[in-house]
């Protein structure tokens with residue numbers, strides 16, 4: 001995360017202006033709130049299976065819960081809460097190859113630019129794209145509703161903070177007064193469908 005503020009059209013950002021696919025709208029939570037854009041990145045070309053995709057990760061500004069799933073994920077698991085303790089789906093992970101810049105910026109997070117660099121051997125617990133997951137607990141794998149196994153894409157460390165704008169409220173359940181966290185600050189392993197059966201076919205494994 002840099003100290004440079006993002007501008008409209010930047011593709012690697014926390015907050016800022018989401019790059020969407022034609023016809024895709026800014027995701028909303030079941031509660032009616034427009035979701036916060038936590039981050040977006042262009043997945044580097046050398047990431048097997050996903051290189052060249054644009055990845056966006058959103059979560060409701062109000063709902064901040066962990067996410068639970070069993071190995072076989074149900075139909076449309078990104079919008080219908082799997083029945084294992086999830087009250088609603090308050091997050092959305094999108095992938096696409098389009099390039100429409102949203103008309104407005106995220107209102108909750110400061111928008112620093114992100115820079116991706118090659119990970120070294122000491123980066124196994126860093127915020128990482130590609131490679132292999134570094135599990136805290138036993139490895140957890142999921143099968144997409146379309147029948148293929150989801151593949152690892154991004155790991156986000158426990159209690160990783162995204163800087164909030166000073167004028168917005170503190171996040172419910174947050175570990176920080178000036179940052180927002182994803183999925184209650186769990187270690188997050190984003191897995192995505194290599195079949196691309198839907199732009200939202202991705203699942204965040206939570207561990208702590």
Ligand SMILES: [Zn+2]
Pocket residue numbers: 029030031032033060061062063090
């Ligand atoms: Zn919500």
Ligand SMILES: [Zn+2]
Pocket residue numbers: 144145146147148193194195196197198201
């Ligand atoms: Zn799928």
